[in-house]
Amino acid sequence: MSRSSSTSPLRIGTRASPLALWQAEHVRAGLLREHPGIQVEIVPMTTQGDRMLAAPLHQIGGKGLFVKEIETALLERVVDLAVHSMKDVPAQQPEGLEIAAILAREDVRDAWVSSKFAGPDDLPPDGRVGSSSLRRRAQLLHRLPGIVVLDLRGNVATRLRKLDAGDYDGIVLAAAGLKRLGLADRIRQVLEPELSLPAVGQGAIGVEIRSDDARIRTLLEPLNDVLTSRCVRAERHMNRLLGGDCRLPVAALAQADGDTLRLRGLVASPDGREVLRAEAIGDEAETLGENVAQALLAQGAQGIIDEVRRS
Incomplete structure (x- = not known):
């Protein structure tokens, strides 16, 4: 019997990081709220992007490495739907898959985190900033050409731990992730889009399904935020x-x-x-x-x- 039958629990594929699990649980809660009595299970997975932490992300394939294994599990019917940060989803999806719902967006902005400096503009000329994003790196160096931007990988807790250990003078993370994990108090300055234009899809959670699964598409319809979906579609196009x-x-x-x-x-x-x-x-x-x-x-x-x- 297919996992997408009406009697089987829906299985949500997700990365195993705390933030990804929060997002999957958020989608699960929405499904349970909209469809009382439905059974929903979360299936955590460790992706290639989670395992390959030694090299800069842009050198090993980019953010798509965080979704590839989960998409394979979706195509092979190991899971019925996948929950992603939309900023991690490549613009071209595998044939047979689609984003069926995009939830209401959190804060889209980047956030400056530091115990030493109130904002990036307070850094000394040789200040050390941690970021795994070429987008953030480019905008920081354009504004502050004297600083040093060092690669920073790992989940949110790992990145904060490296900052607290003194490896960096400050780091830049997505404000949405910090807020969802209850870490908003670590934000020293929220960077407005004029200072740091966000990643495509930043702050938005997407739910991916098999294109032929009409039942799950219907179940997800109440979770889709029309305005967020329009905005993310424009960015992704x-x-x-x-x-x-x-x-x-x-x-x-x-x-x-x-x-x-x-x-x-x-x-x-x-x-x-x-x-x-x-x-x-x-x-x-x-x-x-x-x-x-x-x-x-x-x-x-x-x-x-x-x-x-x-x-």
């Missing part, structure tokens, strides 16, 4: 047209004003010397994503992207 590679220093943020969306996009060289920005306003997510991508490409984004891929 822009990213897809730029190559859809999680390893690239690409940032995007769509925000709504009534029915109108404003999409800001960014492509930067990893050293921060070149930062391209574009934005557009409209009401159709994919058209907006296309307009911003084309504006960035017209400024020379393809040259930066090609250079990053060669390095």
Whole structure:
């Protein structure tokens, strides 16, 4: 009997990190709230991205390494749905899978965490900042070219422990993750998008299913936040047209004003010397994503992207 039958528990595939488990439990709670009596199990998995902590993420395949094994388990019907941070989901999904629901977004912004300095601008010229993200690295170095940005891998607790041990003067994390784990008090400064434009899909939780599973798609409909979904679709379409590679220093943020969306996009060289920005306003997510991508490409984004891929 298929795991997606009405009598079998729904099995949620997720990474085994504390933040990923929080997200999976959040989805489970939503399903139980909307469908009393349903059975839902969480199946934690350790992904390649969790195991390969020695090398910088962009050198070993990018954030897609955090979802690959879970997607394989989904295709092989080991699990029925998968819960991801949308910023970890590559723009191109495997054939036969789709994002069926995107939950209401948390804080989209990056957060500065430090016991020494109130914000990045307070760092000395040779200040040491920890970040695993080329996007964050590029924007930090563009604003503060004298600082040193060092690679930082591991789950949130591991990164905070390295900071507290004195390995870094400060680190940059997603505000959403800190808040979801009850660690908002560690945030010294929330970095507004003008200072650090977020990753595509940052702050949003997505639920992935097999495209042929109409029952689970229907079960997930009440969890989908229409506004968040529109915003993330615009960001992801822009990213897809730029190559859809999680390893690239690409940032995007769509925000709504009534029915109108404003999409800001960014492509930067990893050293921060070149930062391209574009934005557009409209009401159709994919058209907006296309307009911003084309504006960035017209400024020379393809040259930066090609250079990053060669390095």
